[in-house]
Amino acid sequence: MIYVMFVCLGNICRSPMAELIFANMAEEEGLAMNFCITSYGISNEEEGNPIYPPALKTLNDHGLDGVHRARQLSLTEIINNDYIIVMDSNNLMDILRITGGRFGEKVFKLCDFTSNPRDIADPWYTRDFERTYADIEDGCRGFLEYIKKQRMGNGGYQTNSKDKFFPL
Numbered sequence: 728m729i730y731v732m733f734v735c736l737g738n739i740c741r742s743p744m745a746e747l748i749f750a751n752m753a754e755e756e757g758l759a760m761n762f763c764i765t766s767y768g769i770s771n772e773e774e775g776n777p778i779y780p781p782a783l784k785t786l787n788d789h790g791l792d793g794v795h796r797a798r799q800l801s802l803t804e805i806i807n808n809d810y811i812i813v814m815d816s817n818n819l820m821d822i823l824r825i826t827g828g829r830f831g832e833k834v835f836k837l838c839d840f841t842s843n844p845r846d847i848a849d850p851w852y853t854r855d856f857e858r859t860y861a862d863i864e865d866g867c868r869g870f871l872e873y874i875k876k877q878r879m880g881n882g883g884y885q886t887n888s889k890d891k892f893f894p895l
């Protein structure tokens with residue numbers, strides 16, 4: 728099992744979008760059973776809140792849906808996950824502040840997995856939820872390809888796609 732945690736500031740826009748987009752991508756490739764995917768926020772400002780309605784509408788427009796309650800991350804989640812995927816440089820600095828600089832080797836910015844490394848701008852401020860969706864989709868595609876190369880190259884993983892590998 729590969730434990731993936733997406734992180735943004737509030738956990739009501741970008742990271743829950745990434746959670747659903749990545750889960751759907753893994754599902755489409757028959758790889759979903761290999762992943763435990765969650766999302767958390769740096770801040771506790773939105774604790775308990777659902778996905779922000781314009782973000783949910785954008786997901787729905789792309790055929791995705793999900794139930795979510797915002798949660799604030801702690802050191803426990805950082806320790807317990809294999810990949811901590813943040814949306815921007817502020818998230819990265821906040822994580823390193825929480826860990827005192829430890830666990831940096833498993834913290835990545837989502838768009839560092841693309842040919843155009845960049846921050847995912849916060850749609851809470853930009854209001855451009857389609858742009859956010861496109862950036863997250865680009866990052867998730869790159870991240871999934873990275874995982875497939877890093878972790879799944881020798882058949883040691885499960886898939887329900889008959890033309891790839893059989894379950895171990």
Ligand code: 4NP
Binds near residue numbers: 851
């Ligand atoms: P997110 O967006 O980090 O993508 O979930 C935000 C949502 C709420 C706030 C900031 C960013 N806020 O300040 O409440």
